[in-house]
Amino acid sequence: MTKLLVAAVAIAAAAPAATAPHHFYVVVIDNLKFGALPTDPRVGDMIVWRNRDMFRHSATARDGSFDTDLPANGMGKTMLTKSGTIRFYCKYHPGMTGAFTVRK
Amino acid sequence: MVKLIASIGAIALLLAPGVALGAAPPNDAQIAHIAYTAGNIDIAAAKQALAKSGNKAVRGFAQEMVRDHQAVNDKALALVKTLHVTPEQNPTSSALTSQAEKKRAELAKLSGAAFDRAYTANEVAYHQTVNSALADTLIPSAQNAELKSLLQTGLVLFKEHQAHAEHLSASLK
Numbered sequence: 001m002t003k004l005l006v007a008a009v010a011i012a013a014a015a016p017a018a019t020a021p022h023h024f025y026v027v028v029i030d031n032l033k034f035g036a037l038p039t040d041p042r043v044g045d046m047i048v049w050r051n052r053d054m055f056r057h058s059a060t061a062r063d064g065s066f067d068t069d070l071p072a073n074g075m076g077k078t079m080l081t082k083s084g085t086i087r088f089y090c091k092y093h094p095g096m097t098g099a100f101t102v103r104k
Numbered sequence: 105m106v107k108l109i110a111s112i113g114a115i116a117l118l119l120a121p122g123v124a125l126g127a128a129p130p131n132d133a134q135i136a137h138i139a140y141t142a143g144n145i146d147i148a149a150a151k152q153a154l155a156k157s158g159n160k161a162v163r164g165f166a167q168e169m170v171r172d173h174q175a176v177n178d179k180a181l182a183l184v185k186t187l188h189v190t191p192e193q194n195p196t197s198s199a200l201t202s203q204a205e206k207k208r209a210e211l212a213k214l215s216g217a218a219f220d221r222a223y224t225a226n227e228v229a230y231h232q233t234v235n236s237a238l239a240d241t242l243i244p245s246a247q248n249a250e251l252k253s254l255l256q257t258g259l260v261l262f263k264e265h266q267a268h269a270e271h272l273s274a275s276l277k
Contacts, residue, residue, distance in 0.1 A: 032260050054175045055261065072175060092168050093264040094271065 021046035021079065027098075029057055029070065032090075034098040042103045047078045057090045067091070129245035130194065136184050137191035138200070138242060139255060142234050143173040143180070145204040149230075152208060153223050162220045165227070165272050169265065176258050183250055217276070224273040231266035235259060 023045045025038035030052045038047065049059050051070040059068045059078060065086060068076040080086075083104045090096035130138065150169035157163055184191055207226060214222050238259045246252040 031257060032264060054179055055172050092172075093261075093268070095264050095267050 024048055026050055027059075029053060029096075032057075032093055032096055034059075034096060037098055037100045039100075040103065041080055041100055043080055043083050045080050045102075047080065049076045049078065051075060056092060057096065058092060059088050060091045062087045062089065130196070130242065131192070132187075132246060132248050132251055133189050133192035134194040134196075135242050135246050135255070136180060136189060136251065137193055137197045138237075139258065140177055140180050140191055141197040141200050142237075143177040145200060146227075146230065147173045147177075148204065148208065149211075149223070149226070152211060153219075156211075156215065156219050157223065159217075159220045159276075161272055161275070162224065165224070165268060168268070169227070172261055172265070176254070176261065179254060183254060187248060187250070189248075221273070221276050224269055224276055227269035228266060228273050231262050231269055235262050235266060238262070 021044060022042060024047075025041060025045060026048045027037055028035040028050050032053060032055070038045070041047070047059070049057075049068060049070050051057050051072065051074055054072050056072050057070040059066065059070060059076065061067065063086060065082050066078045066088075068078045070076045070090075080102050083102045085099060085101045087097065087099040089098075146169050150166035150173075153162060153166035154170075157166070211219060211222055211226070238255055243252060243255045243259065246255055
């Protein structure tokens, strides 16, 4: 196990810096609502969606730039790859919506 | 459609405060049975849709109904076990079941786009009825805080289902 961990750390360290997220933001989904959203995310940041509901959700961008599956009581990750205002919703519960503006 | 409205109307009347269950509001055991029955009915309707419909959007909606209602019912079963409450059959849950059987038989005779339209229209009407019952009768009558909270979560979810069904139904016209 120790060898495995060392190897994993070595691989992580060797990965090009450009592929590592700059910042992580956690967005909590509870009672069929997206919680507080990042106020100033940038391209290269990562959103970690934590789904506290007993229902499967998704974080789906209306412009098609991401479609992240969020299992019941689980989580999902979205790397922000484009700038601009991104509106998103849950494709299973379309009343669940949100938006943030991503800077370059 | 007239038949559909008539049968939904009959359920709505039964779910109206104090009608089917007499003057006394339903107790927690009865509420649990009504809520569980209502969920099972929608799961059965969705399974019928999955067996009959080839429409991608309708099938997606039906899969969502199975998944979400099953999650709520699993939670409800776990809760009644913890609370040592035995769900109690009552005139409202019996009426829901018999109306659903009639509806299932009606829908079984349809196919293709006619089935899709009838199924989604019924989903709109059914969720409207159940949501009104939850808001006006079941939630206010629930005594146990955990049961009340689960019903409130159910209402938020089922309103989403109603909106989704309305959108889907409109797109099929």
